[in-house]
Amino acid sequence: MRDDEPQNPLRRDPRVERDLRRYRKEAAAPAEAQSLRRNPRAERDRRRQRPAVQLSGSGLQARSPDFATSSPQKNLRKGRRGEDPGAIASRAPTSRSPETEILRLEAPSCWVLVVPDTPSGTLTTHDRDAIAAARLIADNKDGGVIALAPADATGYGLIGVDRLVPLPGTDADTGVRLALVESILAQCKPAHIVLPDTPLGGGHLGRLIATRQSLNIAPGVVRISGGELVRLSDGGRKEQTLPMAPVVLVAPEVSDPKPGPRREARVLPVPAPPAIEEAVQDHGLLPVDPYSVPLQEADFIISAGNGVSDWDSFSELAKVLNAAIAGTRAVCDANHLPRHRQVGASGTLVSPRCYLSFGISGAPQHLQGIARCERVIAVNTDLHADMIKRADLAIIADAQAVMPSLLALLRETR
Ligand SMILES: Cc1cc2nc3c(=O)[nH]c(=O)nc-3n(C[C@H](O)[C@H](O)[C@H](O)COP(=O)(O)OP(=O)(O)OC[C@H]3O[C@@H](n4cnc5c(N)ncnc54)[C@H](O)[C@@H]3O)c2cc1C
Structure with missing residues (x-):
């Protein structure tokens, strides 16, 4: 400039x-x-869900056949074995009987452990970014990736995982994860631990691990280049380069998952130790005041635009859904909501897992604020509104009719 x-x-x-x-x-x-x-x-997301294998004349082959030959990984050997359900479902029906090539890693030069959040047993896009980051760090050192995953996890081999350590149950709390990570540290001595930098998940667990094990930590990593980490400083205006750290907390989109050969994702027998009792107890999710949850940290946001006039139903819906309340600049200007609830370029940039919007047109300034939302649901009377184009699920209807119906449905089912 x-x-x-x-x-x-x-x-x-x-x-x-x-x-x-x-x-x-x-x-x-x-x-x-x-x-x-x-x-x-x-x-x-759709691109990522495609497996890293494709059908060729001779069978299923890794998309980057160069990988095995160009990589100096002498301890990698290719093998074949039965496919998991994810791979079978992704393959087009064919009369050929293709076999799957799997990279089996026996003695890597080091291990990189990745601990995704997997809320309710599923990988978030941030989790996938963390796994891709772990893969990148491991590849730089001819290493392998170990992932902590729900016991019934499948398809992790397709996204670059060499070993799996199953968690007891789908929603294992921080104490259980911490105990397992410490077992893995003792057994496999991973050189690095990678976690998504989420306030209540990986960010919290990663800081606990670093403190208990006296390890250096690099939080908020936005890029990994060569053997170095890049994070933002000065309120996101400057980039700061750090040496590779033992505990790496990664921001969303730190690394785009690259197609690579399918990995083994072999289950590692790590005994599940008793959960470590934290000084701070996790009591699960508690009902909160929808107006006081900081928007940057909210996991579920319900947002209003000029198309909302039934403010009682809107507030009630936020309470029942345990969601944080937000709105457009137009509704804040009209004093329907306080200014600190405004989402957008001149408000807050949000990144919830779900953004439920009522009567919002989708002006560019507002869309900038929701670029990092995982799923967007839009209710609008105008089929051609930009918010409808941005949404993953659109409901073309009057917000004043949808809100009470949704409330009635929620009360019936809960
Ligand atoms: C410098 C600058 C910065 C700005 N920063 C921001 C910002 O940070 N955040 C922000 O939000 N805006 C910002 N704006 C304003 C932005 O340009 C838009 O004016 C604003 O987002 C529009 O708000 P809205 O969608 O609520 O209202 P409208 O544009 O009036 O849209 C209302 C929508 O509701 C729908 N609707 C109407 N009735 C119903 C009904 N009964 N049921 C369902 N749907 C209905 C309509 O079809 C329409 O799509 C900024 C503008 C400028 C110039």
């Missing part, structure tokens, strides 16, 4: 810069292409 150019504070934040570039590019694309790419995050 030239010295004489006016400085726009929004444009100095690299995340806002990137979102602006993305929206300009989308606006310039032809309408048909836009409708195909209307939700880049969902598109990326």
Whole structure:
């Protein structure tokens, strides 16, 4: 930027810069292409769900056949074995009987342990980013990846995991995970531990591990390049390079999962020790005041725009869903909600797992604020609203009719 150019504070934040570039590019694309790419995050998820194998004349082969030959990993040997249900389901029906090539890693130079959050037993996109980051760190050192995963987990081999340590139950709490991680540390001595930097999940667990084991920690890592870590400082305006750390807490999108050969994901017999009692007890999710949960940390947000007029039903719905309340600039300007609940370029950038919106048009400034939401549900009377294009699930109806119906349904089922 030239010295004489006016400085726009929004444009100095690299995340806002990137979102602006993305929206300009989308606006310039032809309408048909836009409708195909209307939700880049969902598109990326769909790409990621595709297995890293494809059908060839001789059978299922790794998408990057160079990997085995170009890699100096002498201890990697290719093998074949039965497929897991994920791989079988992903394959098109064929009369051929293709076999799956699996990279089996016997004695890597080091291990990288990854601990995804897996809420309710499923991988979030942030979890997948953490696994991709662990894979990247391991590949730089000819190492292998161990993942802590729910006991019934499948398909981890397709996303780069060499060994699995099963968790007891799907929603194992921090004390159980901590005890298992310490067992793995004693048994396999991983060189690095990678976790998603989530406030109540990996971010909390990673800090506990670092404190108890006296290990260096690198939080908020946004990029891994070579053997170094990059994180943002100065409120996200500057990049800071750090040496590789034993505990690495990664931000969303730290690393895009790259197609690679399918890995073994062999189960490691690590005995499950008794849970470690934390000084701070986890009592699970407690009902909270929907107006006081900080929007940056909210996991579930219910948001209102100009199309909402029944504010009683809106507040009631937030309470029943245990969701944080937010809104557009238009509703904050009209004093329906306090200013600190505004989402968008001049409000808060949010990243919940679910963003449920009522009567929001989807102005670019608002869409910038929800670029990192995992799932967006939009209720709007206008089929052509930009918010509907952005949504993963759209309901074309009057918000004043949907809110009480949803409330009645929730009360009936809970
Ligand atoms: C510099 C600048 C910064 C800005 N920053 C932000 C920001 O941070 N955040 C932000 O949100 N905005 C911001 N704005 C404002 C933004 O441009 C839009 O004006 C604003 O987001 C529109 O809010 P809205 O969608 O609630 O209202 P509207 O644009 O009025 O949209 C209302 C929507 O509700 C639908 N609707 C109407 N009735 C119903 C019904 N009964 N049921 C269901 N749907 C219904 C309509 O179809 C429409 O899509 C900014 C603007 C500027 C210039």
